[in-house]
Amino acid sequence: MCGITGWVDFERDLRSQSDTVRAMAAALAHRGPDAESVWTDRHAALGHRRLAVIDREGGEQPMAAEESGQVPAVLTYNGEVCNFSSLRAELTARGHRFRTRGDTEVVLRSYLEWGEHCVDHLDGMFAFAVWDPRRRRLLLARDRLGVKPLCYAPLGRGVVFGSEVKALLAHPLVDAVVDAGGLAELLSYVATPGHGVYRGIHEVPPGTVVIVAEDSITSRAYWSLRPTEHTDDWDATVETVRELLADSVAAHLVSDVPLCTLLSGGVDSSAIVALAARATDHRPRTFAVDFEGHGERFRKDVWHEGADAPFAELVAGHVGADHERIVLSTADLADPLVDAAALRAQDLPRPIPDMDRSLFLLLRAVRSTSTVALAGEIADELFGGYKSFHDPTLTGTGNFPWVSLNLAIGPHGMGNGLLDQALLREVDVAGYTADRYADMLGEMPVLPGETVADRSARLASYAHLTRWLPLLLARDDRLSMATGLELRVPFCDHRLVEYAFSIPPAMRTSGGIEKAVLRAAVSDLLPDEVLRRPKSPFPVTQDAGYGHVLRHRLEAVATDRDSPVRPLLDEQACDRLLKEARPVAVRGWGERRDVEMLLQLDSWLRAYRVRLDV
Template sequence: MCGITGWISYDQDLTAERDTLDAMTATMACRGPDAAGLWTDTHAALGHRRLAVIDIEGGKQPMSVERDGRTALVTTYSGEIYNYRELRAELTARGHAFRTSSDTEVALHAYLEWGEDFTHRLNGMYAFALWDPREQRLLLVRDRMGIKPLYYYPTPDGVLFGSEPKAILAHPAVRPAVDAEGLAELLAFTKTPGHAVYKGMYEVRPGHLVRVGRQGLAEHRYWGLEAREHTDDTDTTVRRVRELLDDIVARQLIADVPLCTLLSGGLDSSAITALAARGLSDAERGPVRSFAVDFVGQTEHFKADALRATPDGPYAHALAEHVGADHQDIVLDTAALMDPAHRYATLAARDLPFGSGESDTSLYLLFKSIRDRSTVALSGESADEVFGGYSWFHDPRATGADTFPWIAVFREVGFTGIRSGGREALLHPEVLAKVDLEAYQAARYREALSEVPHREGDSATERRMREICYLHLTRFVQFLLDRKDRASMAVGLEVRVPFCDHRLVEYVFNTPWSMKTFDGREKSLLRAATRDLLPDAVAQRVKSPYPSTQDRRYNEAIQAELRGLLADGDAPVRPLLDTAAARRAADGAAGDARQPIEMALGLDAWLRRYGVELTL
């Protein structure tokens, strides 16, 4: 995994702009701590920071290939192509010669052989740029599910791009500005494909590529979910899911560095850990390492809430013992969660304040601890979106709501499982009127529904559940993938997500909802496909989202911080706040207001650190 950036300018000589490219590339050092590289030509400048995972010595970047003594193609590449060995063999048979053992070089030769159609042959997670010096053309490519981020900023004579907004913001011509629509996107709890919050900046959409030439930019979709007839019966479907998972995990265990799994004790992470344990044992590379996050005293004093019925600890330990994992709990306390350095590192990792507060900070600290022992981690992320695991998939009030189903639920119980008001609850009514969050969410919801592919003859239930699945696979999962990528890459940890393999996503998307719930429960297909690998308690456990600290001292700490902010007449967030509502929240008179307090504190830190210009 790596961090990439670059600058295309058809009106300037970029060989004289190495200092600017250096500054842009330096922002990606967190994503690539092992090496740095620059490549410049008259109208193109590419930067790269490397996290060495495959072909440690040979995979340095930016990487180029030559034809007839001239540079034919250059790339700055981030990600992993899991089928690169098969592609390499096929390309070798077609006459291509390779200098390295890296998947990066395979991507270069694949483009030379098949042109833009090479995207159809890639299996993996990736975001990269390809510069063709002969045609003076750039191609930005992002993987099908949007696992790896890639942003771009059109300029009058070209484009700037980077793995994260910070790379683009490091360019002297770019100012961090956010308008009312950007603030709405920040607060909406749905990640709109292509939207980057910052004015003038965009994100390459999942399954898309962007062509950049002298005539401007053009976007092209090379992959998307399609509605197809599912002809397999239930038993055959379960077998096919297992076959796919066996192949996917085997491919994603390939690494030349230490590897581990993230283990919460839920069905998803337990299935991945068990499959990884078996694969590593068969290859005599075991035992599998696994890690879980916990909070001081939480397992012993756990209190069930609207989203979480059980603590993770006992289930993670049961699975680890069952498969013989080398397991470690990363136990955090409130002091670590409130440490200003940790909170700022979390904000800097995302370039935006999402108001998830300690959930983001704890994820960052979990990954920071894991990085001391491993460079690659396998995660169970996205299984809920693929197989229908969240409680609201099975709640008619949520699935029948005229909005994104998770928004309907979070309005009632909040992201932490305790009702605390929406993230926008402390903002001033005049600010909320300008943002018009409800109208923004409604417009994005209708936009998403208009994309859903349907099959003729589906029942009303099947039709609606196809919509619900599509919304999760194209909107909700993007929020989670982005969160996980930023928190992990902030410490140079590569996180792989086997459940995002496009073959599995396509297959399960087209299985009927009645089959996805054939045993009357959530994630029926996944449970049946991996049941032989799991202890009964783990296999039967009800879905529990990522944990949130229940320590009351955390609430007291953020309330105190909000009181300090309200006492600071120069706090940049003050004009955005409803002062009376903020005071009630700070004094504890508004009940559990954790989520809106987190957003207010995050907005203030963001405005201070990034110098954001709000144009509402």
């Protein structure tokens, strides 16, 4: 996995601007610790940071094609194309000659063969930029689900782009400004396709190509999530899901460096581990996160039915994995350096930063022995793993299901309880969220003959896949790459996504069982205890000592008259909480989330010197 960046300007001569692009690439050093390079010509400068996973000796980037002494295209690329071997054979048959054995040159020659439509031929996770000197245009492209990130900002007569916002902010002409719309996007917990939060910065939406020409910037969606009529019966559906998932897992195992799997003991990650064990002839390596004393302290809440550790160990023993449990202490979670690293990785404050820190520490530990890890992300979104798929009080609210669920928890469910309510009304987070929901309804494809109940359930799936999943994938990518680890997500195979999305909701949750199809598809691979286990999200510590840490940090921010978060702070709400002279409650979401979000905002505003224009 890698970091890409660049600058195109149709007026300026960029041959003297390599230092600027090197600075942008340096901001992505964590994504590519193995190599750095910059390519420049008159109107384009491309940068690359490399984490070598396949073809470690070849595959240097940016990679320039050469034909008769000319350079028809230059590529800077991040990702893994799973079907690169078959594409290479097809391109060879069409007359292309390869100098390397990895997927980078396959992507480059796919562009030479099919132009911007090369993306239709690529399976996997990717984000790349191609500068075409003959056409004087830049192509930006992103994979169908948005596993790999890519953002850009128009600048003069051109653009700057990068894998992460920090690369753009390293350019001297790009400022960190967040206006009312950006703040509403940040606080809504909804990922609007293309929205970059920072003013003037945009994401390339998943499944989209952006073309930058001298007089225009245009975008085209080459893929979208659309249901088709599902005619398979139960047995055929289960068999197809098994085949598609097994194929995807096998494709994601290709690596020239050590590889492992993250294992929580839930059905999703356990399925990946079991299928990976069948696809290889060596003992799988697995990792799980846990907390000191978690087994003794654990209490069931609205999200977590039970601790992960016993289930993860059960699965590891069942498949013969070499399993390691990474045990975190409160001191680990409270380490200011870890907090800063997790925030810096994402460029934005996020609603569940304690989870981010736990995941960061897990991934950092994994990186000590592995360069690639597989994860079980998005199975819940595909197969109906969330409560919101089954509860009509959440799917029929006219709001995003997870927002409705958070609001149902109580007044602090959204994590905004310590923020100034007048400011929130002025920014109109609720209205912003309602508008984004209406936008989604307008694009949601209709399946003829679908019942109201089925459409409601499919809408919940569509919302999660297009407005919630991007937040999860962004978190996974940023935190893994911050440690120099490549994270692969087999459930994001677009063939599997297309098929699963079209499965009737009643079949997905047959018998009232969440993810019934997926459980049936791997029923011969996993212990019954795991197959029967309810959905449980990423674990969080329940140590009261962590609540003391949060309280002390809240006191420090609340009494700091120079804190940049003060304009956002509801001082009375903060005072009421502090006067109770107790640690912040760490069980459940409400109070903990309020405090965590405020602290994250303060750290972000300081670290990025963000100017709020609201």
